[in-house]
Amino acid sequence: MARFTDRDMRGKNSEAVGGNGLIDRRALLGRGVVFAGAMSTGIGQSSAAAAAEPLVDDPWSLEFGDPMLPYQVPSKFEAKVVRTLSNPNHEPRNSHARTPHHLLQGTTTPNGLHFSINHGGVPDIDPDKHRLVIHGLVKQPLEFTLETLSRYPMTSRITFLECGGNSAPLFSPQPLQENVQALHGLVSCAEWTGVRLSTLLEETGIDPRAKWLIAEGADSPHLSRSVPVKKALDDAMIVLYQNGERLMPGNGYPMRLLLPGYEGNMNVKFLRRIKLVEEPAMSYYEARTYSQILPGGKAYRFYFVQEVKSFITSPSHGMALKGPGLYEISGIAYSGTGRIEKVMVSADGGASWAQAALQEPVLSKAFTRFRMPWRWDGGPATLQSRAWDEAGNVQPTRAEFVAVRGELTKPPPVLAFPNQHYNSITSWGVGSNGEVKHVYA
Amino acid sequence: MFTPKGAVLAGSLLLAVVADASMAETPHLGKPIDEAAIANWDISVMPDGAGLPKGSGTPAQGAPIFAEKCSACHGDNGKGGIAAAVVSDARIDGISAAQKTIKNFIGNSTTIFDFIRRAMPFQAPRSLSDDEVYALTAYILAENKLIGANDVMNAETLPKVKMPNRDNFIIRFPDRI
Numbered sequence: 001m002a003r004f005t006d007r008d009m010r011g012k013n014s015e016a017v018g019g020n021g022l023i024d025r026r027a028l029l030g031r032g033v034v035f036a037g038a039m040s041t042g043i044g045q046s047s048a049a050a051a052a053e054p055l056v057d058d059p060w061s062l063e064f065g066d067p068m069l070p071y072q073v074p075s076k077f078e079a080k081v082v083r084t085l086s087n088p089n090h091e092p093r094n095s096h097a098r099t100p101h102h103l104l105q106g107t108t109t110p111n112g113l114h115f116s117i118n119h120g121g122v123p124d125i126d127p128d129k130h131r132l133v134i135h136g137l138v139k140q141p142l143e144f145t146l147e148t149l150s151r152y153p154m155t156s157r158i159t160f161l162e163c164g165g166n167s168a169p170l171f172s173p174q175p176l177q178e179n180v181q182a183l184h185g186l187v188s189c190a191e192w193t194g195v196r197l198s199t200l201l202e203e204t205g206i207d208p209r210a211k212w213l214i215a216e217g218a219d220s221p222h223l224s225r226s227v228p229v230k231k232a233l234d235d236a237m238i239v240l241y242q243n244g245e246r247l248m249p250g251n252g253y254p255m256r257l258l259l260p261g262y263e264g265n266m267n268v269k270f271l272r273r274i275k276l277v278e279e280p281a282m283s284y285y286e287a288r289t290y291s292q293i294l295p296g297g298k299a300y301r302f303y304f305v306q307e308v309k310s311f312i313t314s315p316s317h318g319m320a321l322k323g324p325g326l327y328e329i330s331g332i333a334y335s336g337t338g339r340i341e342k343v344m345v346s347a348d349g350g351a352s353w354a355q356a357a358l359q360e361p362v363l364s365k366a367f368t369r370f371r372m373p374w375r376w377d378g379g380p381a382t383l384q385s386r387a388w389d390e391a392g393n394v395q396p397t398r399a400e401f402v403a404v405r406g407e408l409t410k411p412p413p414v415l416a417f418p419n420q421h422y423n424s425i426t427s428w429g430v431g432s433n434g435e436v437k438h439v440y441a
Numbered sequence: 442m443f444t445p446k447g448a449v450l451a452g453s454l455l456l457a458v459v460a461d462a463s464m465a466e467t468p469h470l471g472k473p474i475d476e477a478a479i480a481n482w483d484i485s486v487m488p489d490g491a492g493l494p495k496g497s498g499t500p501a502q503g504a505p506i507f508a509e510k511c512s513a514c515h516g517d518n519g520k521g522g523i524a525a526a527v528v529s530d531a532r533i534d535g536i537s538a539a540q541k542t543i544k545n546f547i548g549n550s551t552t553i554f555d556f557i558r559r560a561m562p563f564q565a566p567r568s569l570s571d572d573e574v575y576a577l578t579a580y581i582l583a584e585n586k587l588i589g590a591n592d593v594m595n596a597e598t599l600p601k602v603k604m605p606n607r608d609n610f611i612i613r614f615p616d617r618i
Contacts, residue, residue, distance in 0.1 A: 092514075092563050093524070120563070134471070135479050142471030151468050171536070199467050211618070214485050221560035222567075224485065228618045273482055282488050282549045284556040291546075291610065293536045299546070301610040304617055406536040418537050 018354030020347035021375040023326075025357040083113055084181055086415050094119045096163075096415070097250065098185025101313045101332065107359070107367035108158075109188035111243050115264075116250035117163055117186070120220035123270055127254040130218065132238065136275035139205030146254050149240065152195040157237065157260065158366045160334045162187035162306045164263035164290050165417035170398070170426065172411040172418075175438040179318040182414050183426065183438070184311050189334070189367035192258050194239035197232050197274075210276035214283070215257050215268040225266045226280035227259065231304075235260050238271065261336030261365040262304045263421075265290055292420050295406035300421075308335035308395050309423040310343055310370070310387035321434035324378035329356070333368045335389035342388050343370040349382035349427065349441035350397065356385070364390075381430040382441045398424045398440055486555040490600035493554065496571040497595035500588075503580025506573055510562050519584055524563070528584040544585045548610060550602035554578045554594075575599070 015024040074081065081104075083097035097116045099109055109115075127146045135141035166186035169176045176183070206229065213232055216224040227236070237258040240247065247253040252269030259267050265285055280286065280302075292300045310333035315321060329347075333340045339362050344353040356370035370385065387395045396404075401424035412418040429439035476483070486492040507519065515521065519528035529542040540546075543553060558574045560566050569577070579594040588594070588602055612618065 120560070120566070133474060133479055133482065135474070135476060135483070141474050141476065141479065143474040144471050148468075148470035148472075151470055153467070200471070203467055203469055203471055216482075216485070220563075220566050222484065224559065230617065273479075275483065275485055277485075277487065279487060279489070281485050281555065282552050283485075284552060284560070287547055287549060287552045288541055289538075293533060293538060293541070293546075294611070295536060297533055298609045298611055300613045302618065303613040305614060408537055409535055412537070412539075416539065418539060420538075 018345070018347060019352035020379075020381050021377055022345060022347050022352075022354040023373040023375055025355070025371070025373060081113070083115070084185065090121070095121070096186065098181050099188045100181045101184060101311075102180045102316050102319070104313070105330070105369075107189055107332070107369050108243065109190055109367075111190070111245065111248050111251075114188040114190060114242070114248065114251055115161070115163065115186045116248075117264070118219065118250060118269075119223060122249045123219045124249070125218060125254060125270060130254050130270075130272065132255060132272055132274070134200060134204045134274045134276075136213070136277055137207035137210035138201075138276055139207070140203075142200070142204050144200070146240070149195055149238065149255065152199060154193055155196055155237065156191055156193040156241075157235075157258075158189065158191045158363050159258070159260040160187055160189040160306070160365065160367050161258075161264050161267060162334075162336075164265060164303065164306070164420040166264075167309070167311075167422040167426075168417050168419055169412065169414050170422050170424065171405075171408050173407050173409065174411055175427075175440045176411060176414055177317070177438055178414050179438075180311060180313055180316045180426075183317075186264070187306075187334070190243050192237065192239040193241035193244070194237045194255070194258065197236040197238055197257070200238065201232065206276060209278050212277050212280050214273075214275045214277060214281050215266075215271060216273040216275075217252075217268050217270040218272040219270045223265075223268060223285065224281065224283045225268055226277075226283060226286055227257070227262075227266055229276065231259055231262065261306055263290060263306055266304065289417075290420060292405075303421050306334075306336035307421065307423045308337070308340075308387050308389040308393045309333070310340075310385040310395060311426040312345075312383055312385050312428055315383065315430065315436045316428050317436055317438045319436045321376055321430060321436070323434070324376050326373060326375050329372040329374050329383060329385075331370055331385050333358075333370055333385070333387040334366065335387070335391075335393065336365055337393055338390040339364045340368040340370075340387055341390050343368070344386045344388075345370070345372040345374075346384045346386075347374055347381045350384055350425075353386070376430065378432060380432060382439060383428045383430065383436075384425050384441065386425055396424045398427075400424065484555070484559050486551045486558070488549040488551050488600065490551065490596055493551070493596035493599060494571040495596065496575055497593050498572050498574070498576025498579050499593050500576075500580045500583035500590055502572075503576035503578070503583075506569075506577055507580050510569075511577065514563060519581060527581050530585075543581060544587065544605060546606050548604050548607040550578075550582065550587075550599055550604055553581060554599060 017024045087095040099115045132144045163186035239258045256269040312331035314330045333343045343356040345356045346353045356372040359369040427439045427441040429437045514524035575594045582588045
């Protein structure tokens, strides 16, 4: 995490905007140079106290370096920056890989770290043999190859993708002692490039009776989901590229459906068939898995939207602050209904709030990085973030959320999906020893 | 575009025609294909039974198929193993998704046929004949006491099976449909 000495923050510039050390973000803007020199030193409270040792040349400065690779990979010193796997031995069941948000910055998830869930392994698809057919209630069924789709007008869009079950461990009645990767690692954000679905539907024509489409993948479960035609004509895409390169196999190579803001499972990967129909199919994943049991026994169906959410990635569970001083609280906010309007941050468990700085550009249905300067005085603190979107939706407190959606009677396994569409506030407790833990507040 | 909108407007509003034409200007590289050629991929079954194939099966026919091809994961008689139970009388109490069963949650009988046919057995999907899928569906429904032990499942009878939880769903955002 970024850490600063507080030398410059003592005195008149330390304009408190919230309790327990939150500082006016404007007090820091434009003063980056001051802090940059003191960042991440790992040294104690005062940089002046660090006795300077004479600088020497390290071995890498004295020898011919390594060869370059055709496709470069991160430094070996970054080996811990990987996804966590739910099924590392490839047993015959589904597999999840979670994004390490606590080790990343900015808003773009590198392709190798994008979350992925596969229900029947990752298919090894020959792109030259892959076909996409659009049929059903259309004027003319059509078959497309990757080559033909590549000649269509392309559009790019930066958008998050989130599993409907992301953050589900927070349905636990007690806070699971797990980090942000385990709790919130099933969301990522990338630039997706492909063809608007509306363009292809214009070519097939749509029978006015068609209100839904069934999207189906070429994977072994032939995963299928029903999607309203309304969404298909709004902003749906058939995407071929992820952050500029072809889709990763685990993210749907060679083509997937992209439904910005809608739950991940609907964004059908390895897309091979779209059938226009009058009614939803009530396929397994919409009839069972992605319908949510409510207190009282009824269940939500067709939730679709990933609602406004934010969480702090640094400091976060499992980190340790190295002494009092100035820190930057940083995190991610996003909403399936539009742009993030504002993010408020609290250091005292919600007793007081201050507005965080949002990193530009703030894009609709995309990750927005927020930042908040905070001077830790060495005492207990409870860090929270709360997001608002442009549609007026506000991230609920945990109490507000649980009052409507309920919570489990006992803690679930962290890898379970005990329910879905959890979007309330996440709280990190900072102890006097600097250790950060997951708490409810 | 398949609509004659551009042609209709052509006589009166040149500007509109131009706008319409530019919107419609797409490569048209999709290859026409008829439904017969898609049939092997068209495995979607709808709640009203549309898409159900010919064929039939009974619980008695399904029992040995289940024992041979399903019980290794789903347990003897479908009571659960490394994969979820498909036969259970458990009731829902609280919000945990782990409680969901065919009997207490699934709203449409056709979902069972559709999922078995497209995804099961897990390591050999699409290897069952349609008669086998009907028989397995019949077996599971009968073991759950949702049909009689001698009931035949086919394209006519399966959609008529009433699932106990069918009326317990709330559409979350109706305006998005």
